[in-house]
Amino acid sequence: MRFPRNTAGWWQARLPDRPITVVALGQQTTVPANTEVLPGLWMGVKPDGPLPVHHVLDLWAREPTDMEGAEVYRIHLSDSDTVPDGIDELARWVNTRWTQGGVVLVHCAAGLNRSGLVLARALMLQGWTARRAIEWLRNVRHPLVLCNRAFVDWLEALS
Numbered sequence: 001m002r003f004p005r006n007t008a009g010w011w012q013a014r015l016p017d018r019p020i021t022v023v024a025l026g027q028q029t030t031v032p033a034n035t036e037v038l039p040g041l042w043m044g045v046k047p048d049g050p051l052p053v054h055h056v057l058d059l060w061a062r063e064p065t066d067m068e069g070a071e072v073y074r075i076h077l078s079d080s081d082t083v084p085d086g087i088d089e090l091a092r093w094v095n096t097r098w099t100q101g102g103v104v105l106v107h108c109a110a111g112l113n114r115s116g117l118v119l120a121r122a123l124m125l126q127g128w129t130a131r132r133a134i135e136w137l138r139n140v141r142h143p144l145v146l147c148n149r150a151f152v153d154w155l156e157a158l159s
Contacts, residue, residue, distance in 0.1 A: 022110040044111035054102040091121035116146040130155040
């Protein structure tokens with residue numbers, strides 16, 4: 001099944017957002033399961049059912065991601081004090097599909113750090129500064145996006 005490029009309203013009509021509880025920086029908070037950060041570009045957690053997306057970048061890769069009709073790229077990245085290799089390749093994978101009109105979901109365990117790292121880098125490859133990309137993602141998803149200081153330092157060093 002292929003879904004047309006969506007808008008936030010269409011997504012909400014197809015899949016009501018369910019909040020999830022996460023612990024980040026020692027604090028428990030509630031975040032939406034998935035957030036459209038720009039039209040057709042989503043970040044969040046592993047979906048628990050069919051979604052209107054064309055491409056899924058699964059950065060958690062602990063369980064199979066069965067997305068009927070969607071291209072799924074699975075790779076486990078650690079949320080640690082070391083930035084994993086291959087972030088630029090993943091960011092280019094996202095950009096290629098998104099700029100060609102595909103709807104893309106980038107997800108990890110909580111939809112905050114690993115997905116934030118790849119999406120911030122993808123935006124930087126589109127010409128955004130690290131600071132602008134980080135602030136944007138925090139404003140549209142949650143203030144705890146990219147709370148991993150090592151990821152932020154790495155992104156800022158690239159600007």
